[in-house]
Amino acid sequence: MKGPRVLIVEDEAIIALDLKLALEGMDGEVLGIAATAEGAVEKARSGSPDLILMDIMLRGERTGMDAALEIRRFSSVPIVYLTGNSHLRDDPRILATNSQGLFAKPPSASQLREILALAADPASGLS
Numbered sequence: 001m002k003g004p005r006v007l008i009v010e011d012e013a014i015i016a017l018d019l020k021l022a023l024e025g026m027d028g029e030v031l032g033i034a035a036t037a038e039g040a041v042e043k044a045r046s047g048s049p050d051l052i053l054m055d056i057m058l059r060g061e062r063t064g065m066d067a068a069l070e071i072r073r074f075s076s077v078p079i080v081y082l083t084g085n086s087h088l089r090d091d092p093r094i095l096a097t098n099s100q101g102l103f104a105k106p107p108s109a110s111q112l113r114e115i116l117a118l119a120a121d122p123a124s125g126l127s
Contacts, residue, residue, distance in 0.1 A: 003027035004050035004119030007043050009067065010082070011035040011059045015105060019053060019082075022109065028116055037062035037070075044071045051119035054099075056083040068097035080115050082107055 006028050010016040016033045023030055031047040034040040036059050044052060044067075052071070054064040068079050081094065081102040088094055089102050100118055103111055 002029045004116055005029045005031050005047065006116075006119070007031050007040070007047060007049040007052045008033045009035075009040040009052060009054045009058065009064055011055060011057075015055075018106065019112075022112055023116070026109075026113060026116055036060045037064065037067035040064070040067040041070045044075060044077065049077055051116070052077055052079045053115070054079050054081050055105075056081055056085050056088060056094075065091075065093045065097055068099065072097060078118050080118065 003026065006023055008016050008019050008030060010019065010033065020030045020033065031049050032043045034043050038060070040054065054068055056064045058064055064081065071077065071079070078100045079097060080100050082105050083102065084105050086102065086104045094102065103115070107115065
């Protein structure tokens with residue numbers, strides 16, 4: 001049985017591939033990888049993911065926060081930020097996206113399992 005369908009939004013190819021392999025090793029189904037905010041919104045709309053792993057700084061002019069705000073217009077899918085900018089944890093723009101959490105990149109295996117569990121029960125929250 002496959003686990004949650006996950007959309008990875010990450011503009012660094014090596015990190016995206018590492019996440020994909022780790023998630024698939026945990027029975028996650030990776031719907032796709034987007035490197036831009038526009039790609040993230042398009043894949044979120046067409047793929048109906050159970051979970052989105054969102055980088056904050058993306059290629060192009062728009063950020064992951066911009067993408068998350070747009071996705072919130074049509075979906076309440078859990079969004080978890082993975083970023084090298086963990087100082088942004090309390091940024092009002094992050095809070096406005098109603099994300100389920102923020103983790104420093106790269107997340108550990110135990111953090112990824114916790115994040116995947118969130119897709120099954122979004123109300124449980126992250127620790």
